[in-house]
Amino acid sequence: MVSHRDGSEINLLDSSIRTTGGALFSTTVYALSGIVYAAVTTPSVAGTYFFIAIGIALVLRPIKGISQTLQKIGSEQGESVSSYFGLTIVFTVGYLTIILGGFMIPPLRRVLIESTAFAPSLVIPVILLAISTALLMITQSLVAAIGYPSAGTWITATKGTLQLIILLLFDGIFTTPADLIIVVVGTRMFVTGIVIIAIRTAPTVPTHRELARAWGFARWSIPDQVLDRFSYNMPVYVLGVVATPAAVGIYETADRFADFGATISWRLASPLLTKVSGDASAGESAFAYLDGAVTGGTGVTFLVLGYLLAGHDMIAAIAFGGTAVGSFSTTALIVGGINIFRGFWTLSSHAMEGLGYPSVSFRTKAYGLIFSVPITAFFGAQMGAVAGAIGYAIMNLVIFAYVIYYARPVLGGVPLDASLAAKLTVGTIISTLVTTATIELLNRLGSTPGVTAVIAAVTTTIIFTGFLMTVSIGTRRAVQRAYDIYIGDARSFASGQ
Numbered sequence: 001m002v003s004h005r006d007g008s009e010i011n012l013l014d015s016s017i018r019t020t021g022g023a024l025f026s027t028t029v030y031a032l033s034g035i036v037y038a039a040v041t042t043p044s045v046a047g048t049y050f051f052i053a054i055g056i057a058l059v060l061r062p063i064k065g066i067s068q069t070l071q072k073i074g075s076e077q078g079e080s081v082s083s084y085f086g087l088t089i090v091f092t093v094g095y096l097t098i099i100l101g102g103f104m105i106p107p108l109r110r111v112l113i114e115s116t117a118f119a120p121s122l123v124i125p126v127i128l129l130a131i132s133t134a135l136l137m138i139t140q141s142l143v144a145a146i147g148y149p150s151a152g153t154w155i156t157a158t159k160g161t162l163q164l165i166i167l168l169l170f171d172g173i174f175t176t177p178a179d180l181i182i183v184v185v186g187t188r189m190f191v192t193g194i195v196i197i198a199i200r201t202a203p204t205v206p207t208h209r210e211l212a213r214a215w216g217f218a219r220w221s222i223p224d225q226v227l228d229r230f231s232y233n234m235p236v237y238v239l240g241v242v243a244t245p246a247a248v249g250i251y252e253t254a255d256r257f258a259d260f261g262a263t264i265s266w267r268l269a270s271p272l273l274t275k276v277s278g279d280a281s282a283g284e285s286a287f288a289y290l291d292g293a294v295t296g297g298t299g300v301t302f303l304v305l306g307y308l309l310a311g312h313d314m315i316a317a318i319a320f321g322g323t324a325v326g327s328f329s330t331t332a333l334i335v336g337g338i339n340i341f342r343g344f345w346t347l348s349s350h351a352m353e354g355l356g357y358p359s360v361s362f363r364t365k366a367y368g369l370i371f372s373v374p375i376t377a378f379f380g381a382q383m384g385a386v387a388g389a390i391g392y393a394i395m396n397l398v399i400f401a402y403v404i405y406y407a408r409p410v411l412g413g414v415p416l417d418a419s420l421a422a423k424l425t426v427g428t429i430i431s432t433l434v435t436t437a438t439i440e441l442l443n444r445l446g447s448t449p450g451v452t453a454v455i456a457a458v459t460t461t462i463i464f465t466g467f468l469m470t471v472s473i474g475t476r477r478a479v480q481r482a483y484d485i486y487i488g489d490a491r492s493f494a495s496g497q
Contacts, residue, residue, distance in 0.1 A: 015150050015271035016293070017482045022153025023267035027260050029160035034256035035318065036164055037180060038249055040171050043324065047249030048177040051240040052122065053184070054233045054252075056130050059099060061229045063134050065222030066091045067141035069214050071270070072221075072277050072353065074145035081145045083210045086203030088141070092134050100127055125181040132188040139192040140270075146201060149271040159191040217358065224353075224362035231365045231395060235376055235388025242380040243387075246324075251385035254328045255392075257315060258308060258336035261301030265343035268297040269350035276354030290351055290415035292474060295424075298343030301336075302424040303464045306431025308336040311439060311456060318449050327385050334389035342396045344416075345403040352410050360406050368399035423471050427464050434463045 037046040066088050074084040104123075136159075140152035166183050167174055174183055206214065230237065235255070239248050272293055308315075316328035349361040376391030383390075407414045438456040447455070468475040 013478065013481060014485060015275070016268055016297070017478065017485055018150035019153050019267055019271050020264065021482070021486065022150055022157055023264040026153050026157035026160055027263045027267070029157055029164060030263060031257045031260050033160060033164060034253040036167055038253050040167050041175055041180070043249035043253070044245040045175065045177055045180070045249075047240075047245035047247070047252065049180045050236060050252040051245070051248050052126060052177065052181070053129065053133075054229075054236050055240070056126065056133055058226065058229045058233070058237065060095075060130060060133050060137070061226040062095055062222045063088075063092050064137045064141075064229070065225035066214075066218055067137050068221045068225060068353070068358075069218045070138075071141040071144045071149075072273065073213055073217060075147070075274050075278055077278070079213075080204070080206075080210070081142075082202060082204040083206040084145070084214060085142060085201060087206045087211070087214055088138055089203050092138060096130065096134060100130060122178055122181070125178045125185070128185045129181050132185045132192075135192050136188050139195050142199065142201065143195065144270050144274055146199065147274075149274045151195075152270055153267045155191060155195060159187045162187040162191070217356070220358040220362055221353070224358045224365070227362060227365035227369065231369055231399070234369065234373060234395060235385075235392050238373060238376040238391070239380050239385070239388050242377055243384050247380070247384035247388075250324050250327050251331055251388040254316075254331040254385065254389075255335050258304065258332040259339060261298070261304040261336075262339035262342045262346065264300045265297045265346050268293075269347050272297070272347060273350040273354040276351050277356075280355050290348075290411060291413075291417045292420070294344060294347040294351070294415040295417040295420045296474065296478070297347045298340060299424055299427075299468070301340045301343045302428045303431050303461065305336045305340065306428040306464070307435050307457060307460050308332055309432045310435035311453065314439060314449055314453055318453060324385075331385045331389040334386075334393050338393040338396045341400040345396070345400045348403050348407060348411070348415055351415065352406070355410065357410050360410055364399045364402040364406065367402050368395040371395065371398045420472060420474065423468060426471075427467050430467055431460045431464045435460045 034046070034050075037049065041049075070081070070084040070088045073079055074081040136155070140155060143149070143151040143155070163183055166187070167180075174180060235251050236248055239251060276290075312329040312332050313325065315332065316325040345364070349364065352358075352360050372391040372395030375394060376387050379387035379390070404414055435456050438459050439452055442452040442455060465475075465479070469479055
């Protein structure tokens with residue numbers, strides 16, 4: 001049983017490599033899930049599910065805030081993971097009791113039904129989805145707190161893969177939002193249950209000192225996590241009220257695909273937070289590695305943008321056939337381009353949290369939402385998914401500007417490796433050219449759109465990585481270390497060790 005783990009023990013490069021491996025897997029599944037949900041059902045059904053699932057994630061975000069406290073403080077030198085785990089469980093049970101109790105009040109439920117995409121038949125599935133969402137949040141923070149921040153991505157990848165396998169194998173059976181929810185709940189409960197049993201970390205009662213420490217961080221972490229989720233999915237929430245379920249489905253499907261790079265940056269923020277928190281508690285400076293970690297962590301967003309610039313119409317045709325192609329393409333391009341800025345501020349904000357400043361992260365997101373929500377709300381009914389993308393772009397630019405503003409007093413400087421950023425920009429141009437050439441060649445050979453999309457993605461990724469290895473010593477070092485880690489793991493598995 002693990003009861004203590006110091007975040008300063010974390011090797012950031014190794015943990016980031018393992019996180020990236022899981023993130024590439026889980027984010028691929030996440031991106032595909034939007035297309036699969038729309039393909040096996042309809043954009044309207046998928047949109048209803050997205051609105052409900054993302055809405056629940058927002059309502060339960062205070063649980064993420066307290067579990068973030070578990071990850072941040074529980075990983076510090078001399079602190080007890082078990083105590084903060086116990087506190088997290090107590091908070092979660094109490095919060096779920098209040099929220100689900102309020103949800104069962106008829107007048108409140110009637111308001112949801114009349115003003116959103118919610119339907120009366122979804123009451124029980126929504127309750128189960130809320131419980132499974134809370135369990136997933138706690139499990140991912142727990143494994144990070146005990147020294148395995150990369151494990152969260154593999155948990156997400158595993159349950160996401162199971163969901164897609166079930167939906168594709170039983171195509172035509174799961175056709176309603178309730179059906180999609182039941183599949184998601186079942187796979188989440190199965191995977192997180194196995195992980196919690198395997199960890200064998202028992203919760204304990206926190207002391208008065210531990211409660212005081214938790215409150216000092218959580219009082220800002222909880223509202224910060226609420227805004228974090230709202231900022232991440234703001235267009236879905238707003239479009240779900242002012243537009244149609246189809247608009248929500250188009251936006252979220254495009255976002256899941258275009259968000260590939262930013263999602264990996266978000267996953268990489270977990271080991272970065274754990275490492276910065278551990279180093280800060282040990283009195284060590286974190287800024288020496290932040291510029292490379294933050295800039296390098298945004299690298300995949302440059303690759304995704306290059307791919308989208310060349311292949312957005314093809315992806316739209318795969319997802320929606322002859323309908324909504326223009327709306328999907330425009331949305332994907334806007335989101336894919338702006339996510340370069342999102343990757344940067346996501347990693348920087350988590351570094352600030354690791355240093356004990358969740359209040360700064362909260363403020364930057366509040367400013368972004370103030371500028372962006374009215375735009376999406378005003379134009380949502382007319383422009384649909386595109387209005388969501390425009391609001392999302394403005395929000396991220398505002399947050400990015402404020403993160404830059406706060407970086408110097410909090411982090412000691414702006415964590416930007418200018419040389420690496422320039423190389424990534426050139427990589428975007430190269431990836432666009434490679435994707436264009438690959439699509440053109442495969443189309444002439446008569447390849448199907450799905451096969452073309454996959455081959456183009458693989459080819460572009462190889463060329464993009466090869467270019468960075470040629471011009472960047474840090475990239476060569478990271479690739480070599482990744483080879484050593486994964487080949488070593490494979491050999492150990494093969495030998496039964």
